[in-house]
Amino acid sequence: MTSTHAPPRSLVLALLAFCTVLGVVGCHAVDYYDQSLQKPMPQAMEPPREKALISLPTYRVEPPDILQIEMLKLVPRPPYRVDIFDVLQIRVMGTILDQPIDGFFLVEGEGIVSLGPAYGTVRVAGMTIEEATDAINRKLQQILAKPDVSVQLARTAGTQPITGQYLIGPDGTINLRQYGIMHVAGKTVTEIRVDMQKMLSQYFDSPDPTVDVIAYNSKVFYVITQGAGLGDNVRRVPITGNENVLDALSAVNGLSQVSSTTVWVARPAPGGFGCEQILPVDYAAVALGGSSATNYQILPGDRVFIAEDDVTTFNNWLAKLTSPVERLLGIGSLGSSAARSFQTLGRAYNANRIQ
Numbered sequence: 213m214t215s216t217h218a219p220p221r222s223l224v225l226a227l228l229a230f231c232t233v234l235g236v237v238g239c240h241a242v243d244y245y246d247q248s249l250q251k252p253m254p255q256a257m258e259p260p261r262e263k264a265l266i267s268l269p270t271y272r273v274e275p276p277d278i279l280q281i282e283m284l285k286l287v288p289r290p291p292y293r294v295d296i297f298d299v300l301q302i303r304v305m306g307t308i309l310d311q312p313i314d315g316f317f318l319v320e321g322e323g324i325v326s327l328g329p330a331y332g333t334v335r336v337a338g339m340t341i342e343e344a345t346d347a348i349n350r351k352l353q354q355i356l357a358k359p360d361v362s363v364q365l366a367r368t369a370g371t372q373p374i375t376g377q378y379l380i381g382p383d384g385t386i387n388l389r390q391y392g393i394m395h396v397a398g399k400t401v402t403e404i405r406v407d408m409q410k411m412l413s414q415y416f417d418s419p420d421p422t423v424d425v426i427a428y429n430s431k432v433f434y435v436i437t438q439g440a441g442l443g444d445n446v447r448r449v450p451i452t453g454n455e456n457v458l459d460a461l462s463a464v465n466g467l468s469q470v471s472s473t474t475v476w477v478a479r480p481a482p483g484g485f486g487c488e489q490i491l492p493v494d495y496a497a498v499a500l501g502g503s504s505a506t507n508y509q510i511l512p513g514d515r516v517f518i519a520e521d522d523v524t525t526f527n528n529w530l531a532k533l534t535s536p537v538e539r540l541l542g543i544g545s546l547g548s549s550a551a552r553s554f555q556t557l558g559r560a561y562n563a564n565r566i567q
Contacts, residue, residue, distance in 0.1 A: 336348070
């Protein structure tokens with residue numbers, strides 16, 4: 213004789229009693245912010261809102277921001293000695309009419325410049341600009357009556373270019389290659405420019421770099437969506453300085469299926485203070501009524517918190533509580549069904565064998 217395994221009567225009664233208590237008492241969400249903070253505050257302490265935005269403080273770069281550095285002029289510190297593959301700008305007055313010398317001349321691999329078929333070559337490698345000018349003048353005096361020579365350094369082959377984009381490393385520095393490592397974290401672009409001028413003055417005559425930030429990656433805010441007992445979702449969003457609460461919600465595609473309309477902004481307190489700075493948001497007034505009173509401007513480091521829906525949270529909690537029981541009952545029912553099947557097959561097999 214077979215029998216099914218029913219759950220113990222005490223377990224069934226305990227579950228019924230628990231559900232009855234929940235139905236009477238109800239489900240209450242934890243209040244994470246102090247309602248007294250909604251009271252009016254002094255004008256100087258009013259947080260910025262949609263229609264009263266403020267400009268953020270002067271931007272100070274941090275990892276992993278990206279800087280754009282431009283160096284339009286790279287003139288080495290004197291006395292510079294001409295090297296091979298440098299480019300010299302040479303102008304000479306009093307030349308042969310159909311053989312002018314006025315242009316850019318490459319210092320060839322042998323360390324010479326070729327002035328043309330009528331004038332020949334002159335060795336200038338290793339000389340200063342003044343020495344190169346004298347050497348060219350002496351060479352031309354052998355051919356011309358009164359040559360007037362002017363030589364300028366147009367481009368240096370050994371000078372590493374600086375212009376480009378630089379990612380600020382985790383240690384707060386940028387790598388200027390052969391010119392060294394420069395610490396920039398925590399500085400404004402003006403401070404970086406001044407420090408770079410001092411650093412490059414070791415290599416160049418009156419360097420004048422320009423510095424700009426092309427990727428603002430270090431200043432962010434967070435949108436936290438409570439997961440109704442299934443785990444919270446945290447989204448990191450770069451800040452541009454003009455976001456408000458609606459912008460933050462649009463960054464996560466609005467309220468999710470497990471979210472309520474309870475939203476607030478948690479603003480980090482200054483260092484050393486343990487107090488909470490909570491700005492409750494009236495979502496219905498902001499979204500449906502177009503009110504800007506609680507559509508606060510988002511500042512770097514803010515947390516926009518979207519609370520979970522109480523009913524969905526209770527449903528998920530109840531499902532997690534009853535799921536093990538349902539699984540055990542299912543296993544028991546499956547075992548009983550399998551046992552009955554084996555018994556039925558056994559009787560049928562014996563009946564066929566007797567025949």
